[in-house]
Amino acid sequence: MHDVQTMEVAARGRGPVVQNWTMTFASRLGEWRSAGGSLAQSLARAVQNAVLDGQIPVGSPMPSERALARDMDVSRGTVVAGLALLRDAGWIETRHGSGSVVRLPPQLTTRTTPWSLDHAAGDIEFDLTQAVTAAPYQTYLAAARRAVDRSATLLVDAGTATAGLPQLRGLLAERYTQQGLATTPSQILITSGAMSALTLLVDHLCDRRRPILVESPTYPGALAVLRRSGAPLVSLPVDAEGWRRVANLIRSSRANLAYLTPDFHNPTGALMPGDVRRQVGAHGDRHDVTVVVDETMRDLDLRTPPAAIPHVAGPRVITIGSTSKVIWSGLRVGWIRASSALIRELLLNPLHARLSSPPLEQLIAHDLLGDLDEIVCERRTQLRTQRDHLVNLLDGNDAWSYTVPLGGLTMWLQLHNTTGIALAAQARRRGLALTPGPQFSVDRTLTNYLRVPFTATPEVLTRAIGLLTSPPT
Ligand SMILES: Cc1ncc(COP(=O)(O)O)c(C=O)c1O
Numbered sequence: 001m002h003d004v005q006t007m008e009v010a011a012r013g014r015g016p017v018v019q020n021w022t023m024t025f026a027s028r029l030g031e032w033r034s035a036g037g038s039l040a041q042s043l044a045r046a047v048q049n050a051v052l053d054g055q056i057p058v059g060s061p062m063p064s065e066r067a068l069a070r071d072m073d074v075s076r077g078t079v080v081a082g083l084a085l086l087r088d089a090g091w092i093e094t095r096h097g098s099g100s101v102v103r104l105p106p107q108l109t110t111r112t113t114p115w116s117l118d119h120a121a122g123d124i125e126f127d128l129t130q131a132v133t134a135a136p137y138q139t140y141l142a143a144a145r146r147a148v149d150r151s152a153t154l155l156v157d158a159g160t161a162t163a164g165l166p167q168l169r170g171l172l173a174e175r176y177t178q179q180g181l182a183t184t185p186s187q188i189l190i191t192s193g194a195m196s197a198l199t200l201l202v203d204h205l206c207d208r209r210r211p212i213l214v215e216s217p218t219y220p221g222a223l224a225v226l227r228r229s230g231a232p233l234v235s236l237p238v239d240a241e242g243w244r245r246v247a248n249l250i251r252s253s254r255a256n257l258a259y260l261t262p263d264f265h266n267p268t269g270a271l272m273p274g275d276v277r278r279q280v281g282a283h284g285d286r287h288d289v290t291v292v293v294d295e296t297m298r299d300l301d302l303r304t305p306p307a308a309i310p311h312v313a314g315p316r317v318i319t320i321g322s323t324s325k326v327i328w329s330g331l332r333v334g335w336i337r338a339s340s341a342l343i344r345e346l347l348l349n350p351l352h353a354r355l356s357s358p359p360l361e362q363l364i365a366h367d368l369l370g371d372l373d374e375i376v377c378e379r380r381t382q383l384r385t386q387r388d389h390l391v392n393l394l395d396g397n398d399a400w401s402y403t404v405p406l407g408g409l410t411m412w413l414q415l416h417n418t419t420g421i422a423l424a425a426q427a428r429r430r431g432l433a434l435t436p437g438p439q440f441s442v443d444r445t446l447t448n449y450l451r452v453p454f455t456a457t458p459e460v461l462t463r464a465i466g467l468l469t470s471p472p473t
Pocket residue numbers: 131192193194195196219221261266294296297321322323324329333334
């Protein structure tokens with residue numbers, strides 16, 4: 001395996017190593033000639049794919065044109081044309097006097113849209129089934145580098161699962177306290193994301209003889225965790241207007257556990273009003289229902305200006321959170337906020353070690369969460385633009401109605417003339433993948449709904465909605 005440093009040393013003049021790298025470079029492009037288009041375009045596309053697959057690391061030196069032409073068995077002219085395409089698109093950077101290096105183009109590294117969303121495989125051109133964003137590129141890389149430097153003291157210790165790094169637990173406790181929910185570090189347990197947190201809590205708290213109360217629609221990942229518990233699920237209807245029956249259902253459902261997402265609910269984007277938040281806290285306590293509140297979307301507030309959101313609080317309320325929406329799904333760090341006594345119990349649960357987060361990830365999360373304002377601000381600006389663009393595209397079409405979401409990542413369309421399954425199937429045949437309503441439903445209803453994320457760029461959203469609305473051919 002060549003690391004970038006070795007290759008840069010190689011590029012500075014150790015002849016045979018340079019030659020090896022040129023051959024390695026050429027071999028990592030695979031069967032590039034079969035890709036279609038001109039040879040130069042195929043070559044450029046093959047280099048892009050090899051960079052994205054990690055075969056050619058970002059920062060690698062580009063072999064010389066002459067060496068590439070020889071090892072790839074093409075004319076120098078083809079190589080020159082291929083490299084010009086790559087240079088124009090920002091995939092290679094030429095430094096005067098010291099050759100070219102592989103880069104990722106700024107149009108990829110400065111957007112919140114993941115690369116795979118508009119470069120999906122096979123017959124799918126745009127994959128809008130997941131509501132996820134790319135990482136804040138430069139900020140994340142810098143944090144990851146600092147985290148490596150700071151990991152020295154961790155390396156001399158055991159590395160086994162704990163409740164989490166003290167500095168991260170401390171930071172999260174401080175954040176809750178600043179937001180009006182007094183919290184000590186002993187009330188925080190770090191997990192590998194919000195769904196790991198939910199898995200651990202359900203394993204620990206679920207009584208299969210009593211139902212779990214869950215919003216419908218809700219995030220399908222959470223539904224999957226709750227279904228595996230074996231407890232019956234009772235659905236709590238949520239629409240853009242909110243959670244009208246929540247107090248009633250907490251009182252009457254016999255549930256011992258409820259799972260709620262009051263902050264920019266996935267998929268509707270709804271925000272639970274303050275009075276309902278207070279009712280949830282009070283009724284959970286009065287009726288012996290432990291309420292797990294998922295705050296994963298909390299920071300994706302798209303109101304202008306964003307306003308403070310009170311936490312749902314009460315003696316029976318447990319809060320879970322995650323870095324996966326506000327920073328990146330690849331950063332597997334989430335947490336549970338509960339009583340110190342429950343945190344101590346959870347540490348004894350055998351699942352805890354399996355669901356904990358690696359220490360280096362926690363260091364990265366600590367770095368980024370400690371200085372989140374810029375990330376959040378940029379993310380909100382891009383998402384707001386994309387949401388508004390999507391609303392413009394959908395507006396005036398009587399095939400659907402919707403409420404503009406106040407936050408989150410998705411729009412929830414109520415369809416008037418067809419079902420979500422039929423419309424998603426039609427879109428799929430045209431190369432657009434979307435998730436229909438029943439996947440968000442406790443009992444596979446919500447058939448007249450479709451979720452459309454606004455995690456794509458405005459250009460992609462325009463083309464996607466074009467595919468959704470074009471008449472049958
Ligand atoms: C409400 C909600 N919670 C949690 C998650 C994912 O959490 P994590 O990746 O931290 O497990 C999602 C992802 O879409 C979500 O919508």
